[in-house]
Amino acid sequence: MLVLTRRIKEVIQLGEDIKITILAIDSDRVKLGIDAPRSLKVMRAEVLAETKAVNVEAINPNLAFMTALATELETFQPGLIEPVVPVVTEQPILTGKNLEKNPVQD
Amino acid sequence: MDIETRIFGTLTIDDDKIVNFPEGLPGFEHLHQFIVVILEQTKPFYWLQAIEEDIALPMISPFEIDPDYSPLLPEGVDRMLALENEEDLLVLAVAVIPADVTAMTANLAAPILINIDASIGMQALLEGNAYSVRTPIYKLIQHNLAAGGRSCSF
Numbered sequence: 001m002l003v004l005t006r007r008i009k010e011v012i013q014l015g016e017d018i019k020i021t022i023l024a025i026d027s028d029r030v031k032l033g034i035d036a037p038r039s040l041k042v043m044r045a046e047v048l049a050e051t052k053a054v055n056v057e058a059i060n061p062n063l064a065f066m067t068a069l070a071t072e073l074e075t076f077q078p079g080l081i082e083p084v085v086p087v088v089t090e091q092p093i094l095t096g097k098n099l100e101k102n103p104v105q106d
Numbered sequence: 107m108d109i110e111t112r113i114f115g116t117l118t119i120d121d122d123k124i125v126n127f128p129e130g131l132p133g134f135e136h137l138h139q140f141i142v143v144i145l146e147q148t149k150p151f152y153w154l155q156a157i158e159e160d161i162a163l164p165m166i167s168p169f170e171i172d173p174d175y176s177p178l179l180p181e182g183v184d185r186m187l188a189l190e191n192e193e194d195l196l197v198l199a200v201a202v203i204p205a206d207v208t209a210m211t212a213n214l215a216a217p218i219l220i221n222i223d224a225s226i227g228m229q230a231l232l233e234g235n236a237y238s239v240r241t242p243i244y245k246l247i248q249h250n251l252a253a254g255g256r257s258c259s260f
Binding site: 038039041042043044046047048050051052053054055056057058059061062063065066 | 113131132133134148151161162163164180181182200201202203204205207211213215216229231232233235239240
């Protein structure tokens with residue numbers, strides 16, 4: 001790893017068209033300005049890593065809770081924005097079978 | 107086409123309802139075809155069901171969580187989604203609903219974006235610090251349940 005020391009308002013140039021400017025320094029935070037071509041993805045590294053972790057956790061939802069939403073909360077009208085995508089199925093899918101596998105906790 | 111799913115049983119899918127995710131999803135980069143499943147029974151949650159593997163992610167509208175949600179989308183998103191009309195953009199957030207539902211969260215830092223006209227989707231990683239990958243949503247869901255006139259035993 002190349003290590004550089006920079007002062008506030010100084011710039012690091014990467015290749016031809018990427019510039020990183022040190023805008024502000026706090027005790028444990030650095031504010032950077034990044035000029036890069038729009039084709040280059042710039043993101044906080046932890047957002048990608050955490051999003052991967054979250055997606056993997058998301059595929060095993062608490063079906064008992066979802067079932068409770070389905071059965072107990074018929075009148076629940078949160079007033080959210082309706083997506084306009086095609087509805088795949090309107091059949092109730094979270095059945096008692098799911099409930100047995102993942103019993104509701106009191 | 108019929109697919110067998112763990113959660114929904116057999117789903118009959120029209121090919122033109124399949125949403126293509128050219129880059130997959132973080133953690134599931136090998137999956138490129140998904141379908142949005144909307145069930146009255148599980149609202150406010152929606153589902154992103156993969157076609158190539160039996161994987162489904164619950165999602166919630168980020169505007170349900172934060173009415174002022176206004177993510178600064180990375181440059182190039184409109185190009186990647188072939189988005190010509192902003193009204194065709196569907197924005198959803200992946201929800202984690204764990205055994206302890208009080209710990210439920212939604213990822214507002216990486217919204218699922220779908221061009222519903224062109225059936226192209228992506229999970230965009232937002233720049234900046236405005237939103238959290240693990241935004242707690244349990245209290246808000248509870249509040250909405252109460253507002254709907256029902257209590258919830260969870």
